[in-house]
Amino acid sequence: MFSAQSNPPPDPCYEEMSEPRRCIPDFVNAAFGKEVKASSECGSPPTRYCTTSTDDKGEVIRNCQICDASNPKRAHPTPYLTDLNNPNNVTCWMSEPFSQSLHNVSLTLSLGKKYELTYISLQFCNQKPDSLALYKSMDYGKTWHPFQFYSSQCRKMYGRQNRAVITKANEQEALCTDAQSNVEPITGARIAFSTLEGRPSAYDFDNSPVLQDWVTATDIKVVFNRLVGWTGNENETLGQTYFYAVSDFAVGGRCKCNGHASRCIHDRDGLLVCDCKHNTAGRDCERCKPFHFDRPWGRATAHEAHECVGKFHFNSLFL
Numbered sequence: 001m002f003s004a005q006s007n008p009p010p011d012p013c014y015e016e017m018s019e020p021r022r023c024i025p026d027f028v029n030a031a032f033g034k035e036v037k038a039s040s041e042c043g044s045p046p047t048r049y050c051t052t053s054t055d056d057k058g059e060v061i062r063n064c065q066i067c068d069a070s071n072p073k074r075a076h077p078t079p080y081l082t083d084l085n086n087p088n089n090v091t092c093w094m095s096e097p098f099s100q101s102l103h104n105v106s107l108t109l110s111l112g113k114k115y116e117l118t119y120i121s122l123q124f125c126n127q128k129p130d131s132l133a134l135y136k137s138m139d140y141g142k143t144w145h146p147f148q149f150y151s152s153q154c155r156k157m158y159g160r161q162n163r164a165v166i167t168k169a170n171e172q173e174a175l176c177t178d179a180q181s182n183v184e185p186i187t188g189a190r191i192a193f194s195t196l197e198g199r200p201s202a203y204d205f206d207n208s209p210v211l212q213d214w215v216t217a218t219d220i221k222v223v224f225n226r227l228v229g230w231t232g233n234e235n236e237t238l239g240q241t242y243f244y245a246v247s248d249f250a251v252g253g254r255c256k257c258n259g260h261a262s263r264c265i266h267d268r269d270g271l272l273v274c275d276c277k278h279n280t281a282g283r284d285c286e287r288c289k290p291f292h293f294d295r296p297w298g299r300a301t302a303h304e305a306h307e308c309v310g311k312f313h314f315n316s317l318f319l
Helices: 154-158 200-207 209-214
Strands: 036-038 047-054 060-067 105-124 131-137 145-150 175-177 190-194 216-226 245-255 264-266 272-274
Touching: 105 272, 131 154, 145 154, 145 190, 154 175, 200 209, 209 216
Parallel strands: 145 175
Antiparallel strands: 036 105, 047 060, 105 190, 105 216, 105 245, 131 145, 131 216, 264 272
16 A cells, blocks of 8 residues: 655745746744843842832832742843743843943844845843944854944934934944834833834845845844943842842844745754855855856845856756
């Protein structure tokens, strides 16, 4: 008795008649499960921290607890930033409270490969910072470039105009905005940065190398520069209410494969690479395979797959 053989699923990178077409990996949260390095983390040694809330009568209620890195029930480590974001079981990374480094606490996330990013979002366990900066790297953390700034005082904090206008002449310029800087709600607030919002060539992305470069990143760094109300002169009791706490660090995007792969896989060395098609090669399918140089390499578009071609590439060679 013979078992029925199922046909392999169609390759997204080719039409039914084996004609090449643009293909892209699935949209993912590229930060999920990834390691984040923090310049500050509470719990070593155990540290007292306090949160405040307002009751129905408008009175402020102070709730104090201990952050202890050696006790899983009291710890607030960085893996909580990129774990499953469950509203019914919120987990938070937390910086040291009442620290002199509160103006420069950073979170650094390595994606392990080039991605084309759509958004970066941060959800906070306490109130949002007054000022923070997003940076990106395209060379695995060797160099960093400004991506976005948030502040109630853009000029003072970052030397930038609030809500500057983006034109085709400055589409790779990082903006500063105060839109996210109000302190309500006290908990659960989110900052969401859309990489292409307001950039004129976003509607012609296939033909904009500038924006293709702009959304590309291998690493993301978040730098918290100022808390709301923090002056540095607080006593220890008041200082226990000042800290950064984030429940979710998400990065939405696709593995960068230049339109020549439908997925990314791990190679023999454990590196994340594109599963390249169209006779392309490289971690990002950024070049032609050897002996396939009869046509210059090109990024695939909706209208042209830009398959790399060799001298003996004829569809009807054996017909």
